[in-house]
Amino acid sequence: MKTILINLESDPQLEAQLLDELKAQKGEIELRRFPDDESYLRVLTDCKDHNVVIFCNLYQPDNKILRLLLLADTVRQMGAVKIGLITPYLAYMRQDKQFHEGECVSSRPFARLISASLDFMVTVDPHLHRYNTLDEIYSIPSRVVHAAPLIADWIRKNIKTPLLIGPDSESEQWVSSVAELAGAPFQVLNKIRRGDYDVEVTLPDVERWRQHTPVLVDDIISSGRTMLETITHLQNAGMPRATCIAVHGIFAADAYQQLQTVADVITSRCIPHPSSQIEIAPAIADAVRELLQG
Structure with missing residues (x-):
């Protein structure tokens, strides 16, 4: 069974490293916006009976989360076996407590959104301050790569x-x-x-x-x-x-x-920047393989 890696608006250099480490096939998608700013998305690679791993770095997530959910739903309808997420930066982890009446503890609804659409997740050192593990809010298997x-x-x-x-x-x-x-x-x-x-x-x-x-x-x-x-x-x-x-x-x-x-x-x-010198692809690939095999 092949593993297909789809890059959703994330670092192409890290994508190339992950493709090599995972020995994965590059998944092709067509992505654009309609005149009313709604997203058009089409998956061009046959995903039936294959594992699909979506590489979507959720840094600045509000610009990406809807397209991630649309993509995950599409490849599931196409017959993908397992659908995983690689997100080196896991967003919405810092708001983990309600300090004022009416505040959204955004880490929890965000976790429910991700868990409802994907089968597993790999991330790097999320902000675990008041949570002991991601399992407290995520209902899918996850692996944390420690930096x-x-x-x-x-x-x-x-x-x-x-x-x-x-x-x-x-x-x-x-x-x-x-x-x-x-x-x-x-x-x-x-x-x-x-x-x-x-x-x-x-x-x-x-x-x-x-x-x-x-x-x-x-x-x-x-x-x-x-x-x-x-x-x-x-x-x-x-x-x-x-x-x-x-x-x-x-x-x-x-x-x-x-x-x-x-x-x-x-x-x-984790976040593309001129200062980025510490490589994370081999460790992420190890975590993905563990989840796919499990």
């Missing part, structure tokens, strides 16, 4: 004497895991967030690490304020130029340009 080993491997190969730094107490377990895999020491910051762009950071004693390269590790860089504040403290402490590493590089507004002036910035290939 910690991939980041640790990059650090070992590229930074001689690193000191890993986590942005807050919540990151300690994750950063300590990367540090252990990289064979490097780590420190965790104390952080007070007053708003999206108002963050106060205090550092532990870094005197003994003065000759180490500080490596700031986080799951997401969005506004970049935490890292910028941290780098200021590191500079004042006389430490070498920092390296900032994130799994998901969102870089709101001019965050990337600001960080670039004071640090080297590295991200995984």
Whole structure:
């Protein structure tokens, strides 16, 4: 049975890597918009009796989710055996609690939409803050590719004497895991967030690490304020130029340009960006094969 990989408006470079890793057939689709801005979608590849994996990166999901659901329904009607989703960035995970009356806890209805249309899902380090696993809100089998080993491997190969730094107490377990895999020491910051762009950071004693390269590790860089504040403290402490590493590089507004002036910035290939240097395709392919075989 063949595996067909269909790229729905996502990174062509990662698509090519996934096709190679999965030994999959490239699925062809026709996609355009009618004059009233509704979507026209046609699947040109025969999917009957084959597994279909849709590569749709759900970063900025509101522009993609309806087309994803239309595509999944179409290939199911065509007779696909299993329909899976590869989404390196899983959207709508950050709103996981109702803080005010009437707020939508968007992670839950979004999970129901995905679960109703697909048979399995693979993603990379989703934002699991108040959920222990994706199984709490997704009813389909899922696999989370952990970026910690991939980041640790990059650090070992590229930074001689690193000191890993986590942005807050919540990151300690994750950063300590990367540090252990990289064979490097780590420190965790104390952080007070007053708003999206108002963050106060205090550092532990870094005197003994003065000759180490500080490596700031986080799951997401969005506004970049935490890292910028941290780098200021590191500079004042006389430490070498920092390296900032994130799994998901969102870089709101001019965050990337600001960080670039004071640090080297590295991200995984989860969200296509000039900073993307950490490869994820082999690990994603392993997870997909496991789900297809299961």
